[in-house]
Amino acid sequence: MLEIKTEEKVREGSIYGQITSLGHEQLVVCYDEPTGLKAIIAIHNTVLGPALGGTRMWNYTSEAEAITDVLRLSRGMTFKAAISGLNIGGGKAVLIGDPKLKNEAYLRRFGKFINSLGGRYITAEDVNMKTSDMEYIAMETKYVTGLPEVRGGGGDPSPVTAYGTYLGMKSAAKKAYGSDSLTGKKIIVQGIGQVGKYLVEYLVKENAHVFITDIFEDRLKQVSKDTGATVVDPNVIYDLEMDIYAPCALGATVNDQTIDRLKCQVIAGAANNQLQDEAVHGKMLLEKGITYAPDFLINAGGLINVYAEFVGGYNRDLTYKHAEKIYDICTSILDKSEKENIPSQQAATEMAWNRIEAIGKVKLPY
């Protein structure tokens, strides 16, 4: 019998305590001395299929921080795949260290570790990983997606992620304002990396009043020059008068410290794991009347893209068509949240889990 694990806080201390608190199947710790590779792969749930999810490279301050991140990220992938109607499970990998450590040998060694899992985990891009990195990984394993189109892949998944996030934001705006038009709305995009910069383009095109922030000044200058968006300091963004907050950097920015300060009516962005604690902060947003577009639902475009590549016969138009469904799914989740007076993240998780349970039964042996 499958059981949904909703405990959001990763139990610290024992490894089994941590992986069982969120319902994971497997946690793989990889090390290679010559290249300095330190990788952790988390496989959350494979009821719907092998675990697919990107690799994040980050200079984590501790091993515990990296483990918590990979556990939370991989769990989100399970729900993302399920709610998007994909036949894959949830997994994710993190590489511990300065992204400058990456080179051909390092990435190929990582590819070998992925290969050793025999297809239980399939990788793709996440923060600080690019299509060119996937090409090195692909030299050692076929369990990799997000390859360039010239190599038969689906290319960078970020534009599709941005498209889905944009549609999810429109759906949330419709719930909050009665219209999905973003024209004239004050929108702050936090993090203008691979996804954020494409999201800004959609918003500017719709004549929203777009503010951008990042920790990289050069990036800010460039995106501001290209799109006309207004640059704001990362430290003041939670206090700004705004309509929509779009977290597109790292997770956990919606927390005890920020919710009280936020003056927006809508939160809709691409970052994974935006709520520091799903149960606590989901409820706080509900009580404050902020419409929250569940992260794993509206940022599923990238997963939809790499899934199409994984299945084979990648077709960009069909992939965008699939990502378009995010608008309607988001609307139905926000309606369910309102009707049942439950946080939207909870409504989305329940919907995703229902599919996993139902298909899990279909897959039982005859």
Ligand SMILES: NC(=O)C1=CN([C@@H]2O[C@H](COP(=O)(O)OP(=O)(O)OC[C@H]3O[C@@H](n4cnc5c(N)ncnc54)[C@H](O)[C@@H]3O)[C@@H](O)[C@H]2O)C=CC1
């Ligand atoms: N790339 C994709 O297709 C997908 C990405 N995501 C999530 O979306 C988020 C962004 O992903 P990418 O754009 O690919 O990553 P990225 O690494 O290209 O961009 C992240 C940006 O956030 C900035 N940043 C980091 N900390 C910040 C802070 N405290 N304040 C302001 N800016 C900060 C970075 O400088 C960088 O420009 C991540 O949480 C990722 O997991 C989710 C689904 C798919």
Ligand SMILES: O=C(O)CCC(=O)C(=O)O
């Ligand atoms: O978009 C990607 O790179 C793959 C999917 C993924 O890792 C994610 O949605 O977080």
